[in-house]
Amino acid sequence: MVSEPMNNIVCPKCGKSTTKLFHGRCKECFLENFTLAEIAPVMHAKLCPTCGARNVKNKWVDHGSLEEIVIRTVEDALFVHEMAEDIEVYIEPRAQTPYLYKVHIEVDALLLDEMFHQELKTEVRVIRESCDMCSRISGGYFEAILQIRATNRIPSDEEKQECINIAGSVLERLINKGDRLAFISSSLELKEGTDLYVGSSNAARHICKEITSHLGGSFSESASLQGMKDGKDIYRITFSLRLPEFMPQDIIDHKGRIIEIRKFSKNVTGIDVETGARFTATPEEINGATLIAKRKDLPKTMLVAIENEDLMVLDPDTYETVTVRKPVMFSADPGTEIPVVKTEKGLLAIADL
Ligand SMILES: [Zn+2]
Ligand SMILES: [Zn+2]
Incomplete structure (x- = not known):
């Protein structure tokens, strides 16, 4: 059998009978001297002057404007009664100096079916300190x-x-995900390429993956022991990234075929300069091919006439008229200059891109 709610609880403060006690008081007595919200009169916010990171409980975290950081510091420290519902907080920082903010806070909330409003004041003192990432960089x-x-x-x-x-x-993507070692602290230009000094090997690995997926090539990593720190071995990882031998618009000799490379990544695609046929291979398959020229470095010569599938052009060295085969994709008009390539097979005209 379910009993009716008891009606005979007595409030120990005012002696009235009530149905429910809140923290040992009737509703009226409870609401008389409860505090909806509280905040410390003075707070400190640590801010990195270089990158704008904020220090929360000894960890450097989110970035933002000075005002946003002051607001978040107040939000973190603001205590609102655990029974409050539908809480709305309004925080208005006012800069007194670049190091000192006076903050006005208003809290609205519902508690025991009644709306409460409270205004509070605090002061946020901003301490500028280089964050872990910036001091490492x-x-x-x-x-x-x-x-x-x-x-x-x-x-x-x-x-x-x-x-x-x-x-x-x-x-940038890694930093937004919270990786505070995603930075390049320095770079070194060498005759054979560029060395980047990266804050974490995880970041370096991500960079290598992204570069090889865009530009082709491959990478390998090797670790070398650098010493000890706090009883732990310290390794330095070297990522050796190799861009592919050939680039788009390179004209190469591959086993006697003249190929213009169009794309070089996991697969190599190109155009057979003589026949206009599509060419595909793996990077390994064209090992040993040789570069004849880059499209941008090709000599240009006068296109004298077009006759069916043939082009009459001037040999750029001898100025004699030679007949070459018209490429499949070709739109130049007689009287203009077109790029040509000199090969063991003689002069070849290059198709449009
Ligand atoms: Zn009472
Ligand atoms: Zn910083």
């Missing part, structure tokens, strides 16, 4: 060296710049 800290190289050649300035751009976007 300025100290030249690194865990990994990423060596950007190319197979059987020297990477071009454009390729190196593209690698650095890719690294930048990978690092």
Whole structure:
């Protein structure tokens, strides 16, 4: 049998009978002297002046403007009664100096079916201190060296710049995920390529994966013992990144076929310059091919006439008229200049891109 709610509880403070006690009092007595919200009169916020990170309980975390950081510091420290519902907090920081904020806080909440409003004041003192990441960067800290190289050649300035751009976007993504070692503390230009000094080997690995998926090539990693710190072995990881031997728009001799490379990643695709046929191979299959020329370095010569499938062009060296086969994709008009390549098979005209 279910009994009716008891009606005969007596409030120990006022002596009235009630149905329910809150913290040992009737509702009226409870609400008389409860505090909806509380905050310390003075707080400190640690902020990195270089990157804007904020220190929370000895950990450097989120970034933001000074005002956002003041607001978050107040939010973290604000105590609102655990029985309150539908809580709305309004925080208004007012800068007194760049180091001192006076903060006005309003809290609205529902408690025992009644709306409560409370206003509070606090002061946030901002302490500027270099964060773990920034002090490591300025100290030249690194865990990994990423060596950007190319197979059987020297990477071009454009390729190196593209690698650095890719690294930048990978690092940004990792930093947004909270990886505070995702940084490059320095880079070194060498004759054979570029070395990047990276804060964590995890970040370096992500960069290598991203670069090889965009530009082709491969990478390997090796660890070397650097010494001990706090009883632990300290390793430095070297990532050796090799960009592919050939780049798009390289014209190569592959077993006697003249191929213009169009894409070089997990697979190599290109155009047979003589026949216009599509070419595909794996990077391993074209090992041993030789570079004839890059499209941008090809000599240009006068296109004298077009006759059916033949082009009459001037030989760029002898200025004699020669007949060459018209490429499959070709749109130039007689009287204009077109790129040609000199091969063991004679002069060849190059198709449109
Ligand atoms: Zn009472
Ligand atoms: Zn910082």
